[in-house]
Amino acid sequence: MNRRSYRLEEIAHLVKGECFGEKDFQVFNLASLEQAQNQHICFVNGDKYLSQAEASQAGAYIVTAALKQQLSSKNNFIVVDNPYLAFATLTHIFEKKITQRxxxxxxxxxxxxxxxxxxxxxxxxxxxxxxxxxxxxxxxxxxxxxxxxxxxxxxxxxxxxxxxxxxxxxxxxxxxxxxxxxxxxxxxxxxxxxxxxxxxxxxxxxxxxxxxxxxxxxxxxxxxxxxxxxxxxxxxxxxxxxxxxxxxxxxxxxxxxxxxxxxxxxxxxxxxxxxxxxxxxxxxxxxxxxxxxxxxxxxxxxxxSSGIGLFENSHWKRTVVRLRQLADVPLTQITKRLDHMQAQLESLESTLKLRK
Amino acid sequence: MNRRSYRLEEIAHLVKGECFGEKDFQVFNLASLEQAQNQHICFVNGDKYLSQAEASQAGAYIVTAALKQQLSSKNNFIVVDNPYLAFATLTHIFEKKITQRxxxxxxxxxxxxxxxxxxxxxxxxxxxxxxxxxxxxxxxxxxxxxxxxxxxxxxxxxxxxxxxxxxxxxxxxxxxxxxxxxxxxxxxxxxxxxxxxxxxxxxxxxxxxxxxxxxxxxxxxxxxxxxxxxxxxxxxxxxxxxxxxxxxxxxxxxxxxxxxxxxxxxxxxxxxxxxxxxxxxxxxxxxxxxxxxxxxxxxxxxxxSSGIGLFENSHWKRTVVRLRQLADVPLTQITKRLDHMQAQLESLESTLKLRK
Amino acid sequence: MNRRSYRLEEIAHLVKGECFGEKDFQVFNLASLEQAQNQHICFVNGDKYLSQAEASQAGAYIVTAALKQQLSSKNNFIVVDNPYLAFATLTHIFEKKITQRxxxxxxxxxxxxxxxxxxxxxxxxxxxxxxxxxxxxxxxxxxxxxxxxxxxxxxxxxxxxxxxxxxxxxxxxxxxxxxxxxxxxxxxxxxxxxxxxxxxxxxxxxxxxxxxxxxxxxxxxxxxxxxxxxxxxxxxxxxxxxxxxxxxxxxxxxxxxxxxxxxxxxxxxxxxxxxxxxxxxxxxxxxxxxxxxxxxxxxxxxxxSSGIGLFENSHWKRTVVRLRQLADVPLTQITKRLDHMQAQLESLESTLKLRK
Missing domain, CATH: 2.160.10.10 (Hexapeptide repeat proteins)
Known part of the structure; x- marks a missing residue:
């Protein structure tokens, strides 16, 4: 592989971020939090990745200022507004490019x-x-x-x-x-x-x-x-x-x-x-x-939308049986009829009470 | 481009149509009504394209006899029974073919x-x-x-x-x-x-x-x-x-x-x-x-059919909630029960009236 | 085609099956029951293919012991536990392979x-x-x-x-x-x-x-x-x-x-x-x-699952109309309301009877 390494400060400069920790820390590649090793840099894309970041072996982290404060066990950071965008930018420097012409x-x-x-x-x-x-x-x-x-x-x-x-x-x-x-x-x-x-x-x-x-x-x-x-x-x-x-x-x-x-x-x-x-x-x-x-x-x-998410198969089969019946069910009338009959019932009940 | 031009009469002959207007009008290509220029011929595929045809810059039109009568501002026509089929035929003469052997x-x-x-x-x-x-x-x-x-x-x-x-x-x-x-x-x-x-x-x-x-x-x-x-x-x-x-x-x-x-x-x-x-x-x-x-x-x-057309997303979400309930709703019985209860209600009402 | 033929016994050996009939019967290819000719061998994948097997022109059949007994008009068999697996194995010997290196x-x-x-x-x-x-x-x-x-x-x-x-x-x-x-x-x-x-x-x-x-x-x-x-x-x-x-x-x-x-x-x-x-x-x-x-x-x-099987188109269109109404229908309440009103009705009816 023909990728060279970059100093942490260089990387901070490339993504217009602020560098914290060892400015001369050598970064050899980007990696996921899960698979990173010490010579790698990772990005932390929000609070939900904090526990993964804590557990990560990466040597440096691209974070927001708020995320940095929650990662007290780590040393090397690049602080940016948008870690995901900084990550997107950095992929280009680590990409193996076709140099033939x-x-x-x-x-x-x-x-x-x-x-x-x-x-x-x-x-x-x-x-x-x-x-x-x-x-x-x-x-x-x-x-x-x-x-x-x-x-x-x-x-x-x-x-x-x-x-x-x-x-x-x-x-x-x-x-x-x-x-x-x-x-x-x-x-x-x-x-x-x-x-x-x-x-x-x-x-x-x-x-x-x-x-x-x-x-x-x-x-x-x-x-x-x-x-x-x-x-x-x-x-x-x-x-x-x-x-x-x-x-x-x-x-x-x-x-x-x-x-x-x-x-x-x-x-x-x-x-x-x-x-x-x-x-x-x-x-x-x-x-x-x-x-x-x-x-x-x-x-x-x-x-x-119109795509239907998954059903357990037997539930789905029963649902499709109902779907095949649905056309003949006057859905909009059901509630009206129920309300109307309810009123009739109540009227009957009160009539009966009056006559008690 | 190696396409040559054709006289209007030649084109009429190719599609077995009748030529009206300038028989020697030179046609350099087929075009859409929207993008046609004067040296182009267009086809009018029914009444719903008449206003587009009126506005078109095309020099000639493939139409039915009925359509021709409604395009009084135009001069050059080829009249056929089926303009779409005539268009299909003409695409072959304007197609750039591979002539290498x-x-x-x-x-x-x-x-x-x-x-x-x-x-x-x-x-x-x-x-x-x-x-x-x-x-x-x-x-x-x-x-x-x-x-x-x-x-x-x-x-x-x-x-x-x-x-x-x-x-x-x-x-x-x-x-x-x-x-x-x-x-x-x-x-x-x-x-x-x-x-x-x-x-x-x-x-x-x-x-x-x-x-x-x-x-x-x-x-x-x-x-x-x-x-x-x-x-x-x-x-x-x-x-x-x-x-x-x-x-x-x-x-x-x-x-x-x-x-x-x-x-x-x-x-x-x-x-x-x-x-x-x-x-x-x-x-x-x-x-x-x-x-x-x-x-x-x-x-x-x-x-x-079984593909469902689009719903606005919040409507769709509420619909899927109902779909997940549907299996347990005895759809075919609902109307029967409503009818039955309606009959009971009416019977009660008439009983009450009789006793007044 | 460079496929050679195999003796029935050889094939039985390849699929670890038992050979019945002419051991030296020459098999030139695998075929479907429908299209087989005399020099072909077929597999019978369960009882539902028995009538097709009866009618087949194939010279030999890969079957289970139970299937063999039901094919009394046929002579040459290879009996195995799993005819489909035996067939899968045999496809490899009849496949035309790329032999260039x-x-x-x-x-x-x-x-x-x-x-x-x-x-x-x-x-x-x-x-x-x-x-x-x-x-x-x-x-x-x-x-x-x-x-x-x-x-x-x-x-x-x-x-x-x-x-x-x-x-x-x-x-x-x-x-x-x-x-x-x-x-x-x-x-x-x-x-x-x-x-x-x-x-x-x-x-x-x-x-x-x-x-x-x-x-x-x-x-x-x-x-x-x-x-x-x-x-x-x-x-x-x-x-x-x-x-x-x-x-x-x-x-x-x-x-x-x-x-x-x-x-x-x-x-x-x-x-x-x-x-x-x-x-x-x-x-x-x-x-x-x-x-x-x-x-x-x-x-x-x-x-x-979530894929819906086919409906006749007019049935489907009416179904989709109902689907668009479904979100506003309180499905889970309908049965409850029906039950509740039924109880009310019955109570009214018995009240009336008592007062007779």
């Missing part, structure tokens, strides 16, 4: 393609006609960059990624292994019992700082483009159909499927295993909890 | 494989023993065609597709990027607390005109073959387990999982995110709406 | 990598710095084995698999086509409306005899490792997020998503299309039926 001897690059001198193009990468690859971008082995695709600077395209459909990617984008971008959308016109293929003529536009996980499918548009705006983050095994538009900084968790022509606003969070039906609009700042199904547009910010 | 210098083809002279085999494609690739078939970069696989004519196999398990593909099939066909089915015999692998000896048969999206998994059969009949269309990220059989012209939307040995009939439509349990039969002409779960065979045509 | 001329192997002499490395495989590939391991075409990855002996890594993140794989592991192991986990710190990437420093550990299907995503850990223990089996299109730990011999069916830091016990079975929310613990011997959603830890063995 240039074009591998086995890469096949079309003569018309423009590749920045300081890009890295891995083994067996194929890059087609009129492609562009920007400065400091890394394209791992076996990636296939089809004709007319443009990739900006500081991007990371992992192994076995397919980018086709003349997709245009801006800067600082990360596309993880085995993802397909710009493949043909699922467009067919039904006619006389058969499906007639609609060749897809649109493309894909991906904004700055977008992250797409592994094994995702992001289809090209039918006529207009499929668009992921700046800062969108997408987990693994996610389907983005043709002509979808996703607003800035929206996050989509794994195994979610977004059907064709859906428009999702900014700053949304979509839980894993969700599905959104075609041609719907979802407003900004919408959160969907896990396994939600969206069948109507959502016009206002808020949190929405 | 022959075998790339870097492709590795086993000497026993038979490749049609006018096929295209992209860079780094690997083709194994006794494989066959038919006339006019395109195999994109990095595809892996394992031993004994046969592919018919006019097929398109995109980058990073794996075809193994001696799969047999007929003609005019499209397999999109990063899909795995013929990988080993998930077959294990449980014995003494361990899973004992069942090597899969069956294969995969894919009929004419089948379309499989990107990142799909279509496993080989255990003993018999997994079969996709003619005209089946499958979206992205779909799982087809071993020994599944899917009937002609059935469509399956994204992120659906079909478990082992399921038989699905003809002309079915399966909504996205659905799951079908193993060894079930589904009749012809069945439609499943999104996120359906099938746990019993379906013996008759019809539409079926 | 050595490193393909087109593979790119870093000089520091250690590859066993009897491993097979397919065309265009790329193997990075300090990698290890054990004895008798097969790595198919185009696989990408990134720096520091170690793979044990007798493994099978199929085409287009990506293994990165310095993952460590033990022995007898099978990873199917287009799966990504060790890609970066979905870790982002939200701050001032943006997502700040957390570089993932952990790795992936995969135990002996693990099987991972095609198009799966198994992410590397954030700090600690993602761990699949010995004997875990995973179907296709499954998401295993960072820091997940899965206990021995647990099975996970297709299209399931396990979110970050989940711990799943031993011998669990997780139905297809399920989702488990982050940071939960699931005990040993837990079974989840299909499309379950887990939102709380499960502390005891048992079977759990």
């Amino acid at each position: 240039g074009i591998s001897s086995t890469a096949k690059i079309h003569p018309s393609a423009i590749i920045a001198d300081d890009a890295y193009i891995g083994h067996y990468v194929v890059i087609g006609e009129n492609c562009v690859v920007g400065s400091n971008t890394i394209i791992q082995a076996h990636a296939f960059i089809d004709d007319q695709v443009e990739i900006g600077k500081d991007c990371f395209i992992d192994a076995h990624v397919t980018i086709t459909g003349a997709a245009k990617l801006k800067d600082r984008i990360r596309i993880h292994a085995n993802t397909a971008i710009g493949a043909e959308g699922f467009g067919f016109a039904p006619y006389q019992g058969k499906w007639h293929r609609i060749a897809q003529l649109g493309s894909v536009q991906i904004g700055n700082d977008v992250r797409v996980g592994s094994n995702c499918s992001i289809d090209r548009g039918a006529l207009d483009d499929t668009i992921l705006e700046d800062g969108v983050i997408i987990d693994n095994l996610v389907q983005i159909a043709h002509n979808v538009q996703i607003g800035q900084h929206t996050a989509i968790a794994a195994n979610t499927a977004i059907a064709g022509s859906v428009r999702i606003g900014k700053n949304c969070i979509i839980g894993g295993g969700s599905a959104v039906a075609g041609h719907l609009n979802i407003a900004d700042n919408v959160t969907l909890t896990g396994m939600s199904m969206v069948t109507k547009s959502i016009s206002e910010a808020g949190t929405f | 022959g075998i790339s210098s870097t492709a590795k083809i086993h000497p026993s494989a038979i490749i049609a002279d006018d096929a295209y085999i992209g860079h780094y494609v690997v083709i194994g023993e006794n494989c066959v690739v038919g006339s006019n078939t395109i195999i994109q970069a990095h595809a892996f065609i394992d031993d004994q696989v046969e592919i018919g004519k006019d097929c398109f196999i995109d980058a990073h597709v794996t075809i193994t398990g001696a799969a047999k593909l007929k003609d005019r099939i499209r397999i999109h990027a990063n899909t795995a066909i013929g990988a080993e089915g998930f077959g294990f015999a449980p014995y003494q607390g361990k899973w004992h692998r069942i090597a899969q000896l069956g294969s995969v048969q894919i009929g004419n005109d089948v379309r499989v999206g990107s990142n799909c998994s279509i496993d080989r059969g255990a003993l018999d073959d997994t079969i996709l009949e003619d005209g089946v269309i499958i979206d992205n990220l779909v799982q087809i387990a071993h020994n599944v059989q899917i009937g002609q012209h059935t469509a399956i939307a994204a992120n659906t999982a079909i478990a082992g040995s399921v038989r699905i009939g003809k002309n079915c439509i399966i909504g996205g995110g659905s799951a079908v349990a193993g060894h079930l039969n589904i009749a012809d002409n069945v439609t499943l709406t999104g996120m359906s779960m099938v746990t019993k065979s379906i013996s008759e045509a019809g539409t079926f | 050595g490193i393909s001329s087109t593979a790119k192997i870093h000089p520091s990598a250690i590859i066993a002499d009897d491993a097979y490395i397919g065309h265009y495989v790329v193997i990075g710095e300090n990698c290890v590939v054990g004895s008798n391991t097969i790595i198919q075409a185009h696989a990408f084995i990134d720096d520091q990855v170690e793979i044990g002996k007798d493994c099978f890594i199929d085409a287009h698999v990506t293994i990165t993140g310095a993952a460590k794989l033990k022995d007898r592991i099978r990873i199917h086509a287009n799966t990504a192991i060790g890609a970066e986990g979905f870790g982002f710190a939200p701050y001032q409306g943006k997502w700040h990437r957390i570089a993932q420093l952990g790795s992936v550990q995969i135990g002996n005899d693990v099987r991972v299907g095609s198009n799966c995503s198994i992410d590397r850990g954030a700090l600690d490792d993602t761990i699949l223990e010995d004997g875990v089996i995973i179907d296709n299109l499954v998401q295993i997020a960072h820091n997940v730990q899965i206990g021995q011999h647990t099975a996970i069916a297709a299209n399931t998503a396990i979110a970050g830091s989940v711990r799943i016990g031993k011998n669990c079975i997780i139905g297809g299309g399920s989702a488990v929310a982050g940071h939960l613990n699931i005990a040993d011997n837990v079974t989840l039926t299909g499309m379950s959603m887990v939102t709380k830890s499960i502390s005891e063995a048992g079977t759990f």
